Amino acid sequence: MPKDNGIGASPKRREDVRFLTGAGNYTDDINVNGQAHVHFLRADVAHAAINSIDTSAAETMPGVVKIFTGADFAEVGGIPCGWGVTDRHGNPQQEPRHPIIAHDTIRHVGEIVAAVVADTLEQARDAAEAIELSLSDKPAVVSMGAALAEDATKVHEDLTSNLCYDWVFGNPDDDAVQAAFDSAAHVTTLELVNNRLVANPMEPRVAIGDYSRATDEHTLYTTSQNPHVIRLLMCAFVLGLPEHKVRVIAPDVGGGFGSKIFHYAEEAFCTFAAKACGRAVKWTSTRAEAFISDAHGRDHVTKIELALDADNNFTALRTNTMANMGAYLSTFSTSVPSYLHGTLMAGNYKTPIVQVNVKTVFTNTVPVDAYRGAGRPEATFQLERVIDKAARELGADPIALRRQNFITEFPYETPVALTYDTGDYVATMDKLEQVADVAGFAARRAESEKNGKLRGFGINCYIEACGIAPSNIVGMLGARAGLYDAATVRVNATGSISVMVGAHSHGQGHETSFPQVVADMIGIDESMVDIVHGDTGRVPFGMGTYGSRSIAVCGSAMVRATEKIINKAKKIAAHLMEASDADIELKDGQFTVAGTDKSVAWGDVCLTAYVPHNYPLEELEPGLEETAFYDPANFTYPAGAYACEVEVDPDTGKVSIERFSAADDFGNIINPMIVDGQVHGGLGQGIGQALLENAAYDEDGQLLSASFMDYAMPRADDVPFYQVDHSCQTPCTHNPLGVKGCGEAGAIGSPPAVVNAVIDALQSGGKDVTHIDMPLSPARVWAAMNG
């Protein structure tokens, strides 16, 4: 019998009613009295020196309040990078200044060159047309290979080259690694591209700056996954404002997928301009702007080599990756190809030697940063593609080859710094074989072939490091912030509860799932618990939602705070019942004295805390409100196995996904309905990466796919119904809920299965195709088949 309340139940989402009736409150729905609008004049060339900007004509245009250029921001800081990577020689990453508005040089199409604030948006746009720019074009550096050439034009004149860092991880001893390859019975090599993507949450970014002269306080409304992080970065590094004078509010957020983690220039601009203009300033991104100003994702080029012994055991793995940083370092950019990627290269396998080499590169393109999975999809794609290729070369069954090399004993210390606390990769593979009906594939293939289609089956495993992150570990790895989270549980006098959390839902349903936990712990109905999030003026300092961390990290803080509440409430109950604290039990919202029939209800204890007429004031403070900060002891390690079945039309190269199956181990699960939905969404994005999406630049640095007309977002008829199972559960050993997180798995685990399936289909049709780079568009597949 499924539960209908508390942990493990799937109550209907309470946030849905407002979203389904048009009552959601997204940032663009907010208008501040007297607000002006800003239109950003953005660079339409990728690389140029700015000789002059003449705003004189524009300033006389109707409605114009003020026009800002880079000179207005000369005195404020640049956008900071939150992670400093040390290279293979012990040197820090090269870190250029990242201005709010381009000062003397334009470095990517979309960079802000000037900002026009006017009474209406239309007036601001009209006036921007009258700004005269004098530019001297410079050669655009677009491809990473060209950027690293000896004589390459530098994206940043003040850096020594376009190399941000050259990093090695795992076993740094080149000779030892080479020796392992020299002694291998078989080596499989694969060169591949992890295609550049745009996150494209359906809600474009918005920022509204407001300033009160009365209190000298700033308010920023913004589309953010982590309002406290934005406040910290903007105050401490950019604008030099004291945090207590700045409030950042992110109301309902319409998706993010990583792209709304980062601190963006527009947020700092609107905050700055509101004070400078004496009125609120609002910016709403168009989709065209989003494509050239939201941080992009992925964009890795990799050579991976896998060594195997004569018994098909993996003996060594070596990778060489170039990762695009774009023109500037976005907030988490440098961590993605390094510590969110290299640490995952062991995957689910007991390969004893792993060496990861990464060069990160500046180019005249939009900055690249975390996108759903962030580094882990890139690791998984390489590893699971090279294993599949090895299986084909060796004539081994791809499932059996993986099983043979699985890590089976936990905790397991990998050669790339992580210690997996728990997992059961055999169990998830067993479950996958069942869910995907592997046994029935041959018949389905025969049926497809009867219809003139090639059918392929592809699988992969994945593991991810989530619940980001243990502050002491990431601190050693270069993080410039802690990655704990926080929750305040405020019990009201009549027993209802507000929980203020640092995590911030942008679609994950926290308003439903978080109260399930607190209600379960106390034994009261979920309707008595609400969460408050997304407002630095109301919630304790927490780091927000990304890296599948909300329930694992912030949820753990919430559990700890609720435990403090229960402990104090038991003392109050003990006083009321004249019993010893140690004898008090809490069940179903009733405090009882063990071995007696005495009881007192939750509500009575709460009221006593706030109306302390009969209260042990000498021992306890009145009130019932507790805060906890929680810093995880380790990452969590969700893992699983995915299978994809495709049909390929040999006449056109069109791939259709016929089945997609997922067997995940997320540890304990709070709300199964929400978890399934998270996996579905990740699969949609992973399939999109594999078949459809590509952020393509031309050689001049123009983004060719800069609208939904050109960038192929997955649509309803591109994907099937998914078969999703999460019955394999090895609870996390180090957080109180035993949860691992589920938000990124689908996007991490699905692209290799799709590509593996297409290769399988083509080979079944006698085509000697071993790899096609994503996206597997009909043109690419057809070309590979007929190449």
Added chain:
Amino acid sequence: MAKVSMTVNGKAASGDVEGRTLLSSFLREQLGLTGTHVGCDTSQCGACVVHVDGKAVKACTMLALEAEGAEVATIEGQANADGSLNTIQQAFQDHHGLQCGFCTPGMVMSAAALLKDNPKPTEAEVRDYLEGNLCRCTGYHNIVKAIMAASGQDVSSIAAE
């Protein structure tokens, strides 16, 4: 500026607009009906779908002045008279057919238009009809399932929600 008048969710509405003012802007900014969302500039995403004289229309693709005299229905007018969710809205909640909620108003309005013309659509027909509505959160699984459920079809055999 020109005056435009229309009926929105059964009530008379009017305002002064520029020739270039889009119906989506008029609804959001002048009438305060912010449930109609704008997610792109190229009429691709469908977050702004409303009904104009009974037909599904992308409100970002129509000038406010073109809706002169029209009957416009938006997401704000879809619930039952007692405020409870209508059949389609309820199916979206029951089957977790939304996550961030941004595409949802357009999805509900498109679904309503589909079911009006095709009361029992197949899975393929639902997927085909949603060609003009993008969702980045759900992978479409539960949206398609919710729409089929709203049409009265048994969706219990479709994989987990």
